[in-house]
Amino acid sequence: MKPIIEFKNFSFQYFEQSEPTLKNINLTINEGEKVLIAGPSGSGKSTIGNCINGLIPFAYKGEIKGSLIVRGLETKEASLFELSKKVGTVLQDSDGQFIGLNVGEDIAFALENNAIEQKEMKERVEKIAKVVDMYDFLNQNPHELSGGQKQRVSLAGVMVEDADILLFDEPLANLDPKTGKVAIELIDEIAKTGKTVIIIEHRIEDVLHRSVDRLVLVDEGEIIMDDTSDAVLASGILPNYGVREPLYITCARYAGAKLDKDDKLSNIDTFDASKYKDLLHDWYKSNYVRKAKKEEKELLKIENISFSYDGIKPILKNINATIHEGEMVSIVGKNGAGKTTLASVLCGFIKPDEGSITMKGDDLSKYSISERAEYIGIVMQNPNQMISKNMISEEVGLGLKIRNVPEEEIEKKVNEVLKICGLYPFRKWPISALSFGQKKRVTIASILVLNPTILILDEPTAGQDYKHYSEIMEFLKSLNEAGQTIILITHDMHLMLEYTQRAIVITGGEKIADEASYAVLCDLDLTNKANLKETSLFDLANKIGIEDPLSFVECFINYDREVRENEN
């Protein structure tokens, strides 16, 4: 095997940082290998990627020590252009990478920059578009494409240069589970054509849907482990570094299994579960208790809601749902299914063509957008879309200030909310000094301060690793336990499974299910329609011959909740 990427005693320190982000890395990747680099946010895994493709040191300034050779080039002496011919990078944000006004133009972008003649350009674009199955869409513009399709275009756009190394930076971040599965399959097919493929991701279970040659675990700028995925999974160290293991493995561990690297752990289909069958059955028997249903009090009633932008194409069709007091419920469905539109209707941003929304019998349609915010508040996905002030207390108090609440009362309320959100010690800090998770809390606080009966969060954990995900979700859970009713809009399966009892599934503007979250994720037909994926726990249950897989999944969820509660 011939090395194609070689880090030797390599360190890197960003200009703004007071400490190096990568510390004395030694890592060799061979030609034709498929490698998964995993680690929590801030571990340095993306920095490794940026060193390989040359954005470091060309776009991000800093200090390099040691050596990194990519395809025979010492990167710090090479130019970004030389490197870009050898390494093709598919960025996480496929909208940001889609530069062209239509598919063909975007795929051609690198060729245009190389001043390739138009005739040759068209031929190459068509050829590559067929590889990623986008040939029929060459004239489409980006706004007509789904997230998965845009990612395929990004992939084509880097493959068209015929680079030997393909680098995927968090390819699953913006995709729903089913689309993500297809993306992993496509990446695998490309890897089989002899390309060297590097995937940077923390969603291990989803990447391992197709096998990888090696898994490199990174944390605090150092390489913790570099071995086959089976060996890394068997070692059980992933959770210690804030990376989530596949659920079926966690489950096997709960049952007391001593996993071994020869168990073919990397994929539920190959996993040799028969060895642990008895352990798992015993665990299930001794832990399963059917939980009594809590008594529910109706809070919000959504009746016959229909909506369309143009009067022709319906976005929401006759939606009915009830939200109960003190509930935490998720609204799921693929992108464009209508879940965000439903949230906009709930907040009064858009008026439904038909139907009504009532809170404890009070029709909400009579309130203005800002009055409505005192009943239903929404927190946007990206905190940068909400923050407009430099200081935390100013930002949180903004809504009250505009409502002409007296100064002393603002201060009192803001302090109260900041305490609830764990931000009180930071109240005099500039917002720019906060982490993403803390910023998220600031935006939640700025809505909570208006005391809404229901809080809606749009994709609260998008783009977060396991640690930050848990932080945000545990915080929301504590709010919920204190009595706050919460609606979560998401396509994160873990989130709905672990934190919400009930899921409302929307597809094509229609509600197709409204039941327990674990039941949704065990229903092949439903998951398919909503672009979700069945949970691997369900497969595990079937594999070891559990009669009622649904209860098995439920058992896991309850057990897991308890384990996490004891940890906190």
Add this chain to the structure above:
Amino acid sequence: MKIKTFSYSQLDTFIHKLSGLSKLVCFLLLTTSIMLTYDIRYIIGILIFSYIMFIIAKIQFKQIKMMLYYVGAFLLFNFIITYLFEPEYGVKIYGTKHILFTLIGRYTVTQEQLFYQITKFLKYLSVIPLGIIFILTTNPSEFASSLNGIGVPYKICTSLSLTLRYFPDVVNDYNTISLAQQARGIEMSKKAKLIDRIKRIGSILVPLLMTTMDRIEVISNGMDLRGFGKHNKRTWYSRKPLNIRDYLSMLICLLLLLISLYIRFKINHSIYYNPFI
């Protein structure tokens, strides 16, 4: 708020088939010719010419309805302002004074003023269809390569292409942010003091700008990684090669410009056409 953008539609007409480059050149030649004249005969000629182009390009009324409202309002405003500030401008230009009637004081209505203002109204009106034809029949993908074709540096052309590409995204960002802030109580009411109003719009613009800055970073990384700016020139995937149709169209438009110049310098000996002497 519905996104209003170029409603380009792919049709198979003579005008659609022209390259974006030649359409841009024609647009510039004809608007220049209009700009350089105040001769109502030439202006009406161009109006008729562009009306024929409308029919050839199969442009529907509903595609341009909104534009016509805006233009109508603008021209009306201009018409009134001109009269209020300069009720005797026509008299000054044409050197004669035929009073039709008097409104109040110095506000007389003269044949000259009426003729001047009607000419001006038609002059501005006649430019509109030219722009509309260009926009509705040219694939936005071709804008950048067309500009590059007339000598604008390709980096600037690419920047224009990015503007067209990300306009709808920015509109979405704006809507999302503005609604979220409205829910917190920020409104653009007339009640607030001017400075407060500007500050309030600031609380929409700050998040909008920050979101845009994040986007700029990602896009420029993506472009660097795909070798943007590598050479002093680049080719264009969407450029349509020029053929006989294109040269013919540009020639016709050049002739029209020359006619306008000929009328101005050889016939009228002035930018104005004077029927009063």
Add this chain to the structure above:
Amino acid sequence: MNSKFSTKSIVATGLGAALFWVLFTYVKVPSPVPETNLQVAYGISAFFAAVFGPVAGFLVAFVGHALSDFISYGSPWWSWVVASGISALVAGFCFSKVAPRVEEGICGTSELVSFALWTVIGTALAWLLVAPVLDIVMYSEPVSTVFAQGLMAFVMDAIVSVVLGGILLKAYAATKTGKGTLSKEN
């Protein structure tokens, strides 16, 4: 990079123009003068001029204004489009003083004063000289109307660009950090 105009400035120019275009077309904040609106977009062009330089500023305002005119009226009113560009171009003369400081997270009085000064000069030049003169030369508009409109535009746009541009500069500077200032929280 092999050219003075880096990829980032090109992208910033493109997206800045999109931002200008959106605000110029859709966002109307009522002004004290009846039937007129404040053009919030000039705050954006002044900001981009200060952070990315005069050329970027010019293009943001010029392209943004021209495209806005195109979709609203079908054809740009070139004299005003050029004037918009000039106002941002001149505002960009504070670039060498303001941009390096802002990128290091500093936006104090001296940066804001320099920004305000050039922005006001640019706005004055654009609306008191360029726009009226071009209106007269290109469109043969009567002298008194164009100067009256220009004066009104100058007063309102100067206020908007300085106040909004200042708010934006301060907010942007707050997100920037100097060398070696970030350390990992525990």
